[in-house]
């Protein structure tokens with residue numbers, strides 16, 4: 003049986019005395035007053051300790067070490083509310099302890115480092131980092147070098163950094179080059195850059211497994227490498243929907259501590275050829291037109307979407323189409339159940355039990371054999387048709403395209419917006435920016451699905467598809483991100499209590 007590490011000592015922080023305790027999953031320190039009474043305790047899960055250094059160490063504004071032999075510094079994750087966003091900001095906390103002897107100091111640093119390894123086994127040692135210097139406001143390089151690289155260095159992570167010189171360079175690198183020794187791949191950029199990494203890693207994994215991505219019936223192999231996203235793009239939807247905030251430091255800390263968030267991926271085929279993979283918005287009609295229009299105005303940066311959205315809305319278009327879908331099991335969850343997929347979500351973990359560790363077998367089973375229900379077909383004129391494997395929340399729409407969608411349940415939400423008068427459609431769009439229910443409109447339908455074939459023109463995570471007739475299939479938990487889902491600050495939960503998870507692990511939408 004594994005012996006639990008426990009260490010308890012009286013240590014000093016400045017001129018205050020503390021009782022520091024390392025036990026099991028937690029490291030905590032309590033100020034003790036002159037009469038030996040306990041004051042405030044700070045408790046940090048060992049998995050959230052970023053690093054332990056001998057001496058008195060600072061990393062900001064630059065690294066400095068005062069090499070004293072009785073001191074040690076602990077860096078850890080500190081949370082703060084993010085104001086407008088739903089998730090929590092993570093910041094680097096720091097505490098400098100003084101020990102009565104060097105022997106005790108060495109005991110503390112050794113025990114803490116051992117505990118770190120034991121309690122967070124997915125911490126990366128070596129990362130491959132791709133920076134898109136032209137994403138978003140073109141600040142990718144600066145964001146990485148000033149905010150992220152010092153944290154990686156502090157955590158002892160070595161990174162191989164590639165600043166891309168062309169589109170698809172990151173994807174091609176992942177498909178062809180030696181990836182031995184890397185624990186994960188990090189992209190610094192937006193959803194387009196993430197999509198390159200996604201395609202490279204899924205493609206490489208299938209190549210190595212001898213599987214054909216062109217076969218829509220094949221059970222794809224899950225990717226062994228984790229993906230980290232440092233947001234530096236225009237929409238940054240995948241980051242927002244998996245972390246809850248667009249903040250490079252928060253994302254870097256999730257990478258460092260080796261958080262792991264599985265993600266559903268939708269494969270998009272035409273006839274017997276793979277077109278793309280999608281995790282967020284696969285959208286026809288309005289969203290396809292906005293993307294096509296926005297590509298002409300890339301020079302505007304992120305504002306191109308606001309401009310193009312307005313222009314496309316004013317053009318007042320609708321499209322004839324046929325959409326068929328295979329509904330998911332309604333007993334498991336529904337897109338109208340008013341829950342949210344948050345960190346530790348039980349709907350996703352129930353699926354996890356079935357998918358891991360033999361995910362390929364069960365993915366195949368869920369999609370082909372064990373799945374109840376029949377194909378449903380709808381035909382008519384649509385303003386837009388969207389399929390999303392996750393909520394697709396982003397700063398423009400904090401609850402997202404489908405607020406109750408799940409990151410890793412093996413399903414996607416299909417949103418059908420029938421042709422309607424312009425003000426009705428504006429109401430639908432506007433509701434995305436607030437907490438009002440965009441599905442509670444007579445011309446909107448939402449279905450939780452496993453597969454969809456359709457005829458249209460598509461925006462696939464920010465890329466235009468050349469074909470209109472497509473077959474989509476959701477592959478549960480095909481990739482894993484360095485993230486943990488959204489941690490909510492002060493939310494109202496199913497049980498009615500604040501800041502207390504309900505038994506389902508989900509919370510009511512505010």
Ligand SMILES: CCCCCCCCCCCCC/C=C/[C@@H](O)[C@H](COP(=O)(O)O)NC(=O)CCCCC
Pocket residue numbers: 192193194195235236237238239282283289292293307308311394396398399402403428431432434435461462463464465
């Ligand atoms: C009257 C107010 C209207 C507001 C409408 C708000 C609806 C917003 C939903 C946005 C969902 C975004 C899903 C993510 C899409 C991205 O993959 C894609 C590419 O992003 P990037 O690589 O960072 O450029 N972004 C888009 O397709 C932009 C859609 C904007 C629609 C207005």
Ligand SMILES: Nc1ncnc2c1ncn2[C@@H]1O[C@H](COP(=O)(O)OP(=O)(O)O)[C@@H](O)[C@H]1O
Pocket residue numbers: 133134135136137138139165166167168169170190191192193194195196198234235236237238
């Ligand atoms: N060096 C480069 N030059 C031009 N395009 C690039 C480069 N690196 C990546 N790209 C492409 O730029 C597109 C947009 O990148 P992204 O980082 O998502 O920014 P944004 O969110 O502003 O669209 C992606 O599709 C990606 O393939």
Ligand SMILES: [Ca+2]
Pocket residue numbers: 266390391392407408409410411412413414
């Ligand atoms: Ca899903």
